[in-house]
Amino acid sequence: MGGAERSARKRKQAARAVTQARKGGDRTKVIAGIAVVAVLAVAVIGYVIFQQQSSGSTTDGAIPAAPAAKIISAPSARDNNVVVVGKDTAKVTIDVYEDFLCPACGQFEEIYGKDLKSAVEDGKLKIRYNILPMLDRLSKPTGYSSLSANAGLCAADAGKFNEFHAALYAKQPQEGGPGYTKDQLIKLGKDLGITDAAYETCVQNDTYKPQLADLMAKTSANDALKNNGGFGTPTVAHNGTRVDMAGNDNWLADLLK
Numbered sequence: 001m002g003g004a005e006r007s008a009r010k011r012k013q014a015a016r017a018v019t020q021a022r023k024g025g026d027r028t029k030v031i032a033g034i035a036v037v038a039v040l041a042v043a044v045i046g047y048v049i050f051q052q053q054s055s056g057s058t059t060d061g062a063i064p065a066a067p068a069a070k071i072i073s074a075p076s077a078r079d080n081n082v083v084v085v086g087k088d089t090a091k092v093t094i095d096v097y098e099d100f101l102c103p104a105c106g107q108f109e110e111i112y113g114k115d116l117k118s119a120v121e122d123g124k125l126k127i128r129y130n131i132l133p134m135l136d137r138l139s140k141p142t143g144y145s146s147l148s149a150n151a152g153l154c155a156a157d158a159g160k161f162n163e164f165h166a167a168l169y170a171k172q173p174q175e176g177g178p179g180y181t182k183d184q185l186i187k188l189g190k191d192l193g194i195t196d197a198a199y200e201t202c203v204q205n206d207t208y209k210p211q212l213a214d215l216m217a218k219t220s221a222n223d224a225l226k227n228n229g230g231f232g233t234p235t236v237a238h239n240g241t242r243v244d245m246a247g248n249d250n251w252l253a254d255l256l257k
Helices: 003-022 027-045 047-055 103-121 144-157 161-170 182-191 197-204 209-220 251-256
Strands: 076-079 082-085 092-098 125-131 235-238
Touching: 076 144, 076 161, 082 144, 082 161, 092 103, 092 251, 103 125, 103 161, 103 251, 125 144, 125 209, 144 161, 144 182, 144 197, 144 209, 161 182, 182 197
Parallel strands: 092 125
Antiparallel strands: 076 082, 082 125, 092 235
């Protein structure tokens, strides 16, 4: 079997693993799915992802900026409680539902991030990022999902969402451990070039907490986004309907046709 065929097979295996991790509303199933993702990801994607996960095992010190190759170079702007990335002329728009703490979301970004970046920068795709506070109870202390989601909207106001988004996934905290603090998230923004004092105020005051709660409630109640009766992250939707990534490994290419 040639290298190209092996790469394609591994990509499909990893994509299916991500989908398994986000299926259903049963938390037990989600945890089991995430465990499968962790095992398969190391075997399939290899040392690079292993290093990424290892580097994300601690939240001590400053959050490093992501490599430029992982950062989408395209306009971004907050639209109420979501962040829109891409050109207005893009013919295809998708909604991506993520949680900055979600391990499967980190795998989704690793697997599809390059293709999404290319499609956005080529002007073919626009992404509406719905960053959800789903897993607040799974960080110690609790609440990291809300802190990071709020900070993401604050960074969007300052024009630095793409850099912020890439940085939090490049060194993602582990589920069940400590997330980044407000001070660390503020420092990240400053390191990314945010000079407006409004950013720090926005993070410290949890400015967008009500909007995020509203987004979480609407998303959880949206039957079109559910799979096997429940909602999980990551989820991708097109025209308001969930995209079945497990049933179609070429889902993104098909949407862009």
